[in-house]
Amino acid sequence: MSRVYNFSAGPAVLPEEVLKEAAEEMLDYRGCGMSVMEMSHRSGMFETIINEAEEDLRDLLQIPENYKVLFLQGGASQQFAMIPMNLMKNREADYIVTGQWAKKAWQEAQKYGKANKIASSEDKTFSYIPDCSDLDISPNADYVYICENNTIYGTKFRELPNTKGKTLVADVSSCFLSEPVDVSKYGVLYGGVQKNIGPAGMVISIIREDLITGDVLEGTPTMLNFKTHADAGSLYNTPNSYCIYMCGKVFKWLKNMGGLSVMKERNEKKAALLYDFLDKSHLFKGTVVPKDRSLMNVPFVTGNPELDAKFVKEAKEAGLENLKGHRSVGGMRASIYNAMPVEGVEALVAFMKKFEKENV
Ligand code: PMP
Numbered sequence: 001m002s003r004v005y006n007f008s009a010g011p012a013v014l015p016e017e018v019l020k021e022a023a024e025e026m027l028d029y030r031g032c033g034m035s036v037m038e039m040s041h042r043s044g045m046f047e048t049i050i051n052e053a054e055e056d057l058r059d060l061l062q063i064p065e066n067y068k069v070l071f072l073q074g075g076a077s078q079q080f081a082m083i084p085m086n087l088m089k090n091r092e093a094d095y096i097v098t099g100q101w102a103k104k105a106w107q108e109a110q111k112y113g114k115a116n117k118i119a120s121s122e123d124k125t126f127s128y129i130p131d132c133s134d135l136d137i138s139p140n141a142d143y144v145y146i147c148e149n150n151t152i153y154g155t156k157f158r159e160l161p162n163t164k165g166k167t168l169v170a171d172v173s174s175c176f177l178s179e180p181v182d183v184s185k186y187g188v189l190y191g192g193v194q195k196n197i198g199p200a201g202m203v204i205s206i207i208r209e210d211l212i213t214g215d216v217l218e219g220t221p222t223m224l225n226f227k228t229h230a231d232a233g234s235l236y237n238t239p240n241s242y243c244i245y246m247c248g249k250v251f252k253w254l255k256n257m258g259g260l261s262v263m264k265e266r267n268e269k270k271a272a273l274l275y276d277f278l279d280k281s282h283l284f285k286g287t288v289v290p291k292d293r294s295l296m297n298v299p300f301v302t303g304n305p306e307l308d309a310k311f312v313k314e315a316k317e318a319g320l321e322n323l324k325g326h327r328s329v330g331g332m333r334a335s336i337y338n339a340m341p342v343e344g345v346e347a348l349v350a351f352m353k354k355f356e357k358e359n360v
Contacts, residue, residue, distance in 0.1 A: 005344035008322035009151050009297060009335040010174070010195035013344075018249045036245045041238050049241075050234065053248030060254055063183050063206060070205045070226065071234040071244050076101070076173045076192035078224070079203055080108035083169055083188065084115070085220045087142050087211060094118045094141040096161060099126045099150035100328065101171060106145070112217055116141070119161075125329070126153040128289040132161030143167040143187060149175035149294050151195070152326040154287065154333065156294040160185055167211065174296050176204070177254060178338060179264035187211050196296070196337045198247035201240045254338070263338055264295075270336050270345045271295040277349045283307075283356040287331065301331035302359075308332060311355055318351050320344075 006013045029036050032045055039046050054069050063069065072078070083105070084093065091113030095106035097120040109115035116138055119130040137144060144163040149156045151174040160168060167187030176191040183189065188207045194200035207226055214227035222228050228236050234244075257263060275293060278286040278300055287299045302308050308331050312324045325331040336345055 002319075004319045004321045005340070005347055006321050007334040007336065007340070007344075007348070009326070009333060010192070011200045012195050012335055012337050013339045014198070014246075015250065015253045015339045018246070018253050018339075021249060022246060037242045039241065041235060041241045046241060049245050049248055050239075053244055053251060056248065056251035056255060057204070060177060060251060060260055061181065061183055061206070066209045067183060068207050068209055068212060068226075068230045069234075070207065070229045071239055071247075072203050072205055072229060073201065073240055074203065075201075076171060076190065076203050077104070079171070079190050079205060080105040081111070082205075082224050082226065083143075083145070084109040084112035085217045085224055086226045087167070087169070087188070088113045088217060089215070090140045090142050092116070092138055092140045092142060094135075094138050094144045094166070096120070096130070096132060096135075096144070096146045097122060098129055098147055098155060098157075099153045101151065101173070102145070102147035105147065105171065109145070118144075121155070125287075126150060126155065127287055129155050129157055129292040132157075132159075134162060135164075137164045137166055141166050143169045145169045145171075147171040147173075148189075149173070149178075149296055151297050151335075152299075152329060152333075154294045154297040154299040155289075155292045156296075158292065167208075173203075174335075174337075175294070177260060177263065178267050178296055180260040193243065193247055195335070196339075197250050199243050202243040202247070204247075250339075266342070267295045267336070267338065270340065270342055271298065273342075273345045273349055274298050274334060274336070277352060281352070281356060283360050284352060287329075296337055297333055297335050299325055299329065299331060299333040301325075305330060307359060310359075311352075314355065315348075315351055320348055320351055323348075 094116045097103050118135050144166045148170045169188045172189050173191035174195045176196045190205040193202050212226045212230045216225050284300050315323050323332045325333045
């Protein structure tokens with residue numbers, strides 16, 4: 001068996017320990033004679049799995065009691081619609097557009113009400129986070145929306161926007177559990193799990209209870225009402241049970257690693273290895289304003305698309321996979337989520353040094 005260093009933006013690398021444990025439990029989960037994949041979601045065995053997953057996540061993020069944790073399907077993209085359907089009481093909300101995912105969420109919200117773009121960084125290809133300390137927040141806005149870490153462009157809100165008392169809603173898909181956060185600052189934070197937590201097919205939404213009213217926009221399907229899932233403990237219908245099981249394992253892995261403060265230190269160390277090299281390199285350049293750099297997604301270019309393609313090809317041959325930038329921006333992107341070991345980033349930097357010597 002040989003595993004590569006996988007820099008994919010998602011689905012992405014998972015901790016090897018977790019994959020091995022899942023493999024061992026594949027045919028016979030803890031003596032019950034079947035795989036978790038084959039198990040009723042109403043069984044006692046599965047109830048323990050989902051309850052432990054929620055408890056461990058609550059521990060990791062220190063989620064206050066007055067927040068619900070929902071394990072939902074439909075991906076992060078479905079939240080783009082669920083959020084306005086559930087929260088747009090005044091039919092108005094403010095969006096900060098810092099990349100394609102924020103833009104898609106903003107465009108989706110326009111179907112349900114007045115979605116105001118109150119700030120954007122599109123003028124410079126989303127390479128920075130706009131100043132959000134004193135924005136023109138709409139008096140009628142039901143919430144202010146951000147995408148906290150921009151997977152494609154490699155930017156991250158280092159400070160949350162000043163929402164002037166309005167509910168903050170954040171898509172944290174690509175920075176989920178990468179560092180401690182103060183959940184009480186958000187009304188809703190949600191993320192697809194396929195980047196930093198588990199396999200694809202699930203989104204976790206953490207929602208302050210007073211926002212789950214059941215009083216949703218007319219025509220909202222039952223499945224898209226937060227209250228449906230909150231009342232049923234995420235078991236209204238058959239959930240993505242295997243994904244919940246895998247995420248639960250990753251939560252335990254994170255706790256064993258020492259929790260989110262330790263992950264933050266580790267992530268800062270990994271990102272610094274790469275950014276420090278990029279800042280010194282005579283060939284490669286980071287594309288993001290330094291103060292807004294993401295710890296998770298690191299885009300870079302040589303400035304020559306042919307050389308970029310050569311780099312991606314040769315890196316793959318050296319066991320460094322999925323380094324091609326998003327199709328909309330080109331160049332390269334290294335996603336260095338929690339489960340990417342420090343050695344993976346060291347190997348990437350060593351390869352970049354070698355490539356630079358050979359090609360400058
Ligand atoms: N938000 C962000 C920040 C993302 O990176 C992505 C996926 N790359 C999405 C939303 C969409 O996620 P999904 O494919 O789960 O709908």
